[in-house]
Amino acid sequence: MFDIRAIRENPDHFRDAWNRRASGLGDKVDDILAHDTALRQAITDKQEAESARNAKSKLVGKAKASGDEAEFEKLRTEVAAAKETIEAAGEQEAAARAALDEFLLGLPNLPLPDVPEGEDEEANVEQKKEGTPTALSFAPKDHADLGEALGLMDFEAAAKMSGSRFVVLRGGLSRLERALANYMLDVQTGEHGYRETSPPFLVRSEAMVGTGQLPKFGEDSFETTDGMWLIATSEISLTNTVRDSILEAEFLPRRMTAHTPCFRSEAGSAGRDTKGMIRLHQFNKVELVSIVKDEAEGLEELERMTRCAETILERLELPYRRMLLCAGDMGFGARKTYDLEVWLPSQETYREISSCSYCGDFQARRMNARWRPAPGSDNPKPKPEFVHTLNGSGLAVGRTLVAVLENYQREDGSIAVPAVLRPYMGGLEVIEA
Numbered sequence: 001m002f003d004i005r006a007i008r009e010n011p012d013h014f015r016d017a018w019n020r021r022a023s024g025l026g027d028k029v030d031d032i033l034a035h036d037t038a039l040r041q042a043i044t045d046k047q048e049a050e051s052a053r054n055a056k057s058k059l060v061g062k063a064k065a066s067g068d069e070a071e072f073e074k075l076r077t078e079v080a081a082a083k084e085t086i087e088a089a090g091e092q093e094a095a096a097r098a099a100l101d102e103f104l105l106g107l108p109n110l111p112l113p114d115v116p117e118g119e120d121e122e123a124n125v126e127q128k129k130e131g132t133p134t135a136l137s138f139a140p141k142d143h144a145d146l147g148e149a150l151g152l153m154d155f156e157a158a159a160k161m162s163g164s165r166f167v168v169l170r171g172g173l174s175r176l177e178r179a180l181a182n183y184m185l186d187v188q189t190g191e192h193g194y195r196e197t198s199p200p201f202l203v204r205s206e207a208m209v210g211t212g213q214l215p216k217f218g219e220d221s222f223e224t225t226d227g228m229w230l231i232a233t234s235e236i237s238l239t240n241t242v243r244d245s246i247l248e249a250e251f252l253p254r255r256m257t258a259h260t261p262c263f264r265s266e267a268g269s270a271g272r273d274t275k276g277m278i279r280l281h282q283f284n285k286v287e288l289v290s291i292v293k294d295e296a297e298g299l300e301e302l303e304r305m306t307r308c309a310e311t312i313l314e315r316l317e318l319p320y321r322r323m324l325l326c327a328g329d330m331g332f333g334a335r336k337t338y339d340l341e342v343w344l345p346s347q348e349t350y351r352e353i354s355s356c357s358y359c360g361d362f363q364a365r366r367m368n369a370r371w372r373p374a375p376g377s378d379n380p381k382p383k384p385e386f387v388h389t390l391n392g393s394g395l396a397v398g399r400t401l402v403a404v405l406e407n408y409q410r411e412d413g414s415i416a417v418p419a420v421l422r423p424y425m426g427g428l429e430v431i432e433a
Contacts, residue, residue, distance in 0.1 A: 001104055001105060001362065001365035001366040002014070002104050002107070002362075002365070003365070004032070004036055004100070004104070007029065007032055007033070007036075008033065008036060011029045011033060014026070014029050014110070015027075015029045017110035017111060018107065018108070018110070020111050020115075020117065020327040020328075021108050021111065021327055021328060021330075022119070022328060023119075025107075025108075028103060028107060031103055032100065032103050032104065035096055035099045035100040035103060036100060038092070038096040038099075039093060039096035039097055039100055042089050042090075042092035042093035042096050043089075043093055045085065045089040045092070046085075046086055046089035046090055046093060049083075049085040049086045049089060050086055102215070105209065105214075105215055105216075105366070106215060106216050108330075108332045108333070109330075109332065109333050109334055109335050109359060109360065109362040110335060110360075111327040111330060111334075111335060111336070112335045112336045112358075114336070115324070115325070115326065115327050115330070115335075115336055116324060116325075116326040116327065117326060117327060118326030118327060118328050118329065119326070119328035119329075120326075120328055120329055121325075121326075121329050123326035123328065123329070124323045124324065124325050124326050124329055124339070125323065125324045125326070126321055126322070126323055126324075127321075127322040127323065127324050127338070128321065128322050129319075129320070129321040129322075130310070130313070130314060130319065130320055130321070131314075131317065131318065131319030131320065131343070132319060133319050133343045133345075133348075134319060134343060134345050134406075134407045136345060136409070136411075137411070138411045140345035140346045140406060140409065141346060141406075141409060141413070142275070142276060142346040142347075142406070143276055143277065143344075143346070143401075143402045143405040143406050144275055144276035144277070146405050146406070146409055146413060146415065147169075147173055147405065149413050149433065150172070150173070150413065150414075150415070150431065150432070150433045151170070151171075151433055152169065152170045152171045152172055152173040152174070152431070152433075153167060153168075153169060153170075153173055153277075154167065154168040154169075154170065155167055155168075162281075163281075164274070165266060165274075165279065165280050165281045166280060166281060166282060167277055167280065172415075172425075172428070172431035172432075173401070173405075173431065175425060176401060176404070176415075176417070176421070176425065176431065177284065177397060177398070177401050178424075179421045179424035179425050180397050180400050180401060180404070180421065181259045181284060181286055181397050182424055183312075183420060183421055183424055184259070184286040184312055184394055184395060184397070184400075185257065185259055185286060187308075187311060187312060187315075188257045188286065188288065188308060188394050189257060191311075192255075192308045192311075193255055194255045194256060194257035194288060194308075194394075195254075195255060195256050195257070196256075196257055196258070197238060197241075197256045197257065197258045198258065199234055199237030199238055199241070199258055199260065200231075200237055201230060201231050201237075201260060201261060201263075202224070202228045202229065202230060202231070203228065203229050203231060203236055203237060203240065204227070204228060204229070205227065205229065206243075207229075207236055207237070207240040207243070208221070208229050208236060209366055210236075210239065210240050210243055210363060210366045210367035211235060211236045211239050211240065211333065211363050211366075211367075212332045212333035212362070212363060212366070213229075213232060213236065214229075216332065217332065219265060220232065220264060220265055220266075221263070221264065221265060222263050222264075222265060230263035231260065231262060231263065232262055232263060232264045233262050233285060233287055233391075234258040234259075234260040234262070234285065234287040234289075235287055235289055235391040237258070237260070238256045238257075238258055238287060238289040238391075239289055239291075239363055239367070239389055239391065240367060241256070242254070242291055242364075242367070242369040242387065243367035243368065243369055244367070244368050244369070245369055245370070246370045246371065246372050246384045247291070247369075247370070247371040247372070247387065248371070248372055249293070249371060249372060249373055249374045250374075252291060252292060252293050252297075252371055252387070253290050253291060253292040253293075253297065253301060254290065254291040255288070255289070255290050255291075256288075256289045256290075257286060257287060257288050257289070257394060258286070258287050259284065259285070259286045259287075259397070260284070260285065260287070261282055261283070261284055262282070262283055262284070262285050263281060263282055264281060264283075265281065266279055266281060276402070277398050277399070277401065277402050278351065278399065278402065280398065283396065283397070283398040283399075284396075284397040284398055285393055285395075285396045285397055285398075286393070286394045286395060286397060287391065287392070287393060287394065288305055288308060288309070288356075288390075288391065288392045288393070288394040289389070289390065289391050290305060290389070290390040290391075291369070291387050291388075291389055292387065292388050292389075292390070293371055293385075293387065293388065294385075294388055295360060295388060297388070298358045298360065298388040298389075298390060299336070299358060301358070301390050302336060302338070302356060302357075302358040302390055305356050305390055305392045305394075306322065306338045306340070306356045306392065308392075308394055309340055309354045309356060309392055309393060309394045309395055310322070310340060312394065312395050312400070313340065313342060313353070313395070315420050316400070316403075316404065316418050316420065316421075317407075317418060318342050318343065318400075318403050318404070318407055319342070319343040319407070320340055320341060320342045320343065320350070320353070321340075321341050321350055322338055322339070322340055322341075323338065323339045323340075323341060324336075324337075324338060325337040325338070325339055330357070331355070331357055333357070333359045333362050333363055334357035334358065334359055335357075335358050335359060335360045335362070336357070336358045337355060337356065337357040337358075338355070338356045338357075339352050339354070339355050339356075340352070340353055340354040340355075340356075340395075341353065342399070342400075342403040343403070343407065344402070344403065344406050344407075345406050345407060345409075346406055351399070352399075353393070353395055353396055353399045353400060353403065354392060354393035354394065354395045354396065355392065355393055356390070356391070356392030356393070357390065357391055357392065358388070358390050359388070359389045359390060359391070360388050360389075361386035361387065361388050361389075362389075363389045364386040364387045364388065364389060365386055369386065369387050369389075370384035370385060370386050370387060371384065371385060371386075371387050372384045372385075373385065404418060410430075413433070414430050414431060414432045414433070415430065415431040416429065416430055417429050417430065417431060
């Protein structure tokens with residue numbers, strides 16, 4: 001959501017920023033200003049009619065008291081007409097406001113100036129690489145082939161009950177997935193100061209609007225028959241814990257983490273990653289969410305959050321790289337995003353495993369989430385301001401499992417367990433058939 005006054009005062013800034021997202025998107029500014037003009041005119045008409053009604057209502061009584069029946073009837077007719085004008089202007093105001101909100105809710109966040117230009121992932125900029133891509137002395141197998149050969153990954157059984165893009169994990173792989181999530185949570189809570197949270201997996205439409213999944217991306221999520229939504233990420237639940245709130249300055253930044261299932265329809269990914277666990281309808285993720293005061297604090301938090309995610313990859317000894325996303329490849333609500341991509345030997349390439357984004361006050365305006373600055377001598381009663389929000393994967397558990405299987409595979413098809421996970425696996429060092 002955006003401040004309409006800011007668009008009104010500096011339309012070219014918004015036009016240029018949206019054009020960085022997608023060519024021609026900035027033309028929406030003209031539509032916004034037209035709806036804004038219509039809304040303000042309806043408000044003015046309503047106020048003028050209310051003023052006229054109030055003034056003439058006072059005269060009606062005087063005319064009645066004086067016995068001037070003609071003047072009384074004339075004023076009463078004018079008051080009735082004013083009421084009709086008020087009702088009509090009110091309907092026009094509601095329609096104009098709804099149209100304006102629809103436009104504003106459907107437009108993505110503005111990229112920060114240091115975000116690279118570009119339309120898609122080809123324009124993303126590599127920031128760094130950590131670790132050397134795994135070089136195996138044998139032909140690497142795909143994670144799905146490894147899991148099925150072990151008898152611990154079953155896509156066929158999942159398809160019988162749920163269809164494609166689901167999986168059943170068993171035995172050592174099921175435990176390894178749980179070990180990964182527990183390890184991530186322990187690091188993020190014990191070392192990085194995130195507060196573990198267990199949020200709802202079903203939310204109302206207002207929560208989806210708040211974080212930007214609605215109204216534009218409804219087809220990417222699953223809606224229940226009673227209008228609830230399965231979360232596509234626990235960012236939705238965690239961020240909405242501060243909706244319609246005013247937070248005190250001393251309680252910021254607020255850092256939260258959650259391990260939850262996530263549900264995505266993958267509506268726009270037909271034909272992509274149809275084999276294996278890269279792109280499922282249901283997967284697990286450890287999410288990181290931060291609530292901060294302003295942009296300066298938010299950009300510092302983005303660097304911190306990204307490092308928190310990178311720490312997991314480094315301790316698992318998985319090669320990865322950090323990418324700064326271009327304006328055209330960022331998520332809807334982001335102003336700046338880093339993607340972490342892990343090396344997959346079977347594909348001989350890096351694949352996304354975490355995305356960390358700074359959203360500014362974009363989500364806060366949609367949720368009415370604010371904070372109250374501390375009083376000062378120059379401002380004893382400061383007005384609440386919108387918080388700034390961040391979210392990131394710390395990490396996507398299923399994709400981390402994929403990366404471990406592929407990078408730790410052995411020639412006989414068994415999987416070595418990363419050293420940091422062995423305490424979570426009861427000391428197990430190798431997963432075998």
